Amino acid sequence: MILDKLAKSTRKRVEEKKKIKSYKEIEREALSLSINQDKSFYEAIRKDGISFICEIKQASPSKGIIAENFPYMDIAIEYEAVGASAISVLTEPEYFKGKDEYLLQISEKVKIPTLRKDFTVDPYQIYEAKLLGASAILLICSLLTLEELKSYNKITKELGLSALIEAHDEEEVKKAIECGGDIIGVNNRNLKDFTVDLTNSIRLRELVPKDILFVSESGIQTPEDIQRLQANNVDAVLIGETFMRSENKKEMIRKLRGDEI
Ligand SMILES: O=C(O)c1ccccc1NCC(=O)[C@H](O)[C@H](O)COP(=O)(O)O
DSSP states (O other): OHHHHHHHHHHHHHHHHHHHSOHHHHHHHHHHSOOOGGGOHHHHHOSSSOEEEEEEOSEETTTEESOSSOOHHHHHHHHHHTTOSEEEEEOOHHHHOOOHHHHHHHHHHOSSOEEEEOOOOSTHHHHHHHHTTOSEEEEEGGGSOHHHHHHHHHHHHHTTOEEEEEESSHHHHHHHHHTTOSEEEEEOBOTTTOOBOTHHHHHHHTTSOTTSEEEEESOOOSHHHHHHHHHTTOOEEEEOHHHHTOSOHHHHHHHHHTOOO
16 A cells, blocks of 8 residues: 555655664754744644645655646745645655655745644654644554554654644544544545545544544545535645646635635
């Protein structure tokens, strides 16, 4: 499965990084940084109404190259200007053509929180996310044991970051709740065959207590999708491809949000 491949290549990459900056070093550096309360990912998506987490990615395993032209900084500035609550930045290089530099530069530039969209398999990546200026990281239930989820979530909190805990089915939602997650995302994309079904997050919403923020991820394309998700008590949506393929991202966000134009 693609997640196994992503986990394997990520582990290899992290081991290489440890040769340049050791685990102890990165841990010490990250823990010495202050906590930026003004850039809380959790608070940014907690507001009334549905929040938009807008994603920046050049490619994906399911679609290949999505954006030949990739002015990532201009896109980040546009997202912020049109009222995105947070920006998700892919840093995984092999399948998503992401880069750590994109996250670092975007986090320095915008005032809204950034999410490091990487496949976290080692706490090293959490410390690294802090150094790259991220406000949040992604923890995927199917890649981590319950004990790992608990311990990674604890490290995340110690650093003043938020964790988006991603689940795909009932079992994983229970695991996400049990590990103490306060933001749970359900992916609408089936990572075995890449089909997308919005009813996945709508169905699983009912299993998540209302005091935990709930994010619907992937395959969101129309104002009707947003209305459906909002009617089913989804707190935030994570949207990548629809925006990345759009010539006019501001207009697309306004359209999905249902702004009066
Ligand atoms: O998008 C993929 O092909 C993919 C494959 C395997 C693991 C993760 C994958 N996507 C990561 C994401 O979670 C999406 O980028 C994100 O939810 C936005 O989805 P979309 O709006 O459909 O671009």
